[in-house]
Each structure stands twice: as C-alpha cells, then as structure tokens.
Amino acid sequence: MAGTILLGIDVETADGSGTYARLGPEFLARRGVRASWYVTGRAMEANPDLFRAADRSGQVDIQGHTYSHILLKTVFIEVPPGRTVNGRTDFFLKRGGTIEDIDADLGRAQKVFQDVLGRRAAGLTCPWGYYRGLADRPDLLEMVHRHGFRFIRSFGRDERDGQPVPLERRPFRYEPQGFPDMLELMIHDYQDDFYFAQFTGLTDPAAYTSHLKEVADRVAREDLVWSLCTHDHGCATDSAFAVKTAWLSDLIGHARSRGIRFATGAEYYAEM
C-alpha cells in the first residue's frame, strides 16, 4: 500500500458549476482517476442535464453539499498574525443555520437528487467545514443521518477554525455519538489553493503545487489517507477551468507516480 487520496470537489458556484459538470468527467478520465463531487442542490437544479450526464459517466461520484450552502455550525476564524483571511486580519465569523433551516435545507437537497439523478445522496460535505466536525453535535448527526447521509466531510478546520488540518487526524466513525454507521472522511490540509495562499501568505501558485507534492510523498511513505478538497470557484469559462485544474493535474500525475491510489467517498465508505 502507498496511501490513498480521497479527491472531493465542492461544486457550488452559479457561474462555474455548469462548466465543471461539462468538463470535469473528461478531465478525470484522461488522468485515470475518479473523484467525488459534492454538489449543492441549487447548482444541480441550474444544470440538471449536465449533472445527470456526469453521474452516468462513471468518472464521478456525485454527493451532497446541502441545497443552499447553509452552514451546520458557526465558523469563527482566529486569523494568524500578519495574514488576511476572507478579507479580515483579526477574526472572521460566519454564522451557522438554525436547526429548522438546516433540516428543511437537507430535505430540499435530497429532493433535488431524487428528481435529477433518481437517487438520494449518501455523502455530504458540510459547508465551510468545522473543528471536530459534528463530533460535538449529536443533534446534528441525528438529523444528517435521518436525511440518509452516511459519510460526511465536516471536519475541515483546526482549533482556531483555521487550516491546515493535519493528516494525523484519520477518518473516523461517529460511534461514541451513537452513529456507528456514519463515517467522517475529514478535509485535510488546506481546503483549496486560495486558503493555502491566505493562511501561509505564499501567493505564488507554484508554492501550492510543491506543497501538495510534499504532502503526497508523505502520504505514500506513511500509507496515509488524504481527504483532499478543491472547488469549482472561478471556472466560468473553459480556459478558467484549465487554470483552476492545472495544479490538480500536476498533483494527480505526481501521486500516481508514487503509487497512491484514488478513491471516491462512496468507495471508501464501502471499504470501511
């Protein structure tokens, strides 16, 4: 074994999700890997035919990302000294939804999955990601479980609601909370190129690529699971899609040369 990458892409923007749905399957097929896409209900509603085709391409495992990108928990980022995160230099607060609103939103998301893809989602990425995931919120776990989700990416921040999330944090089951059939996949390291730049201050795109290759080398050496996240942000045109996926293409090639395997969230859940 030489480690595993769980490649998960949040597809959620009004101007980029259609391009991603159209170009993404071929991008993955050419590189010989599969990925999970975590798609908001409203993005899927905007381009139902494209997402249906992507779902049937065999390259993409399409899962949920709420309907409206509602947060399940409040995020309170303590910005590291000298950095600017989400436009702030001190702290950044983004409020989580109410229980009632989250419940209605998840129900609406599953209805879109049923209407567009003819099935419900088994996986859910919780918008923004949180410290400890939902481990401290059994009430939310109960709700997420009731809506049919069995593997989630909700642990995507450190104790200051920042990043990186270290690879020592392995995927885990929510057994102590009473949900042994629910798996937390994590979101490791930085949530994307833009958060790497904001949290490290290294804005040269090459810095992120070399960082990712170092992480991949460690994953291969120590046989780790790396839940890797990126987004459809800034993918309004074909050329913008090529720019956004350039580092991902480099990383996939590097990881495959190291013998790392790629698995979707659904595949990994079935194994576990």
Ligand SMILES: [Zn+2]
């Ligand atoms: Zn998102």
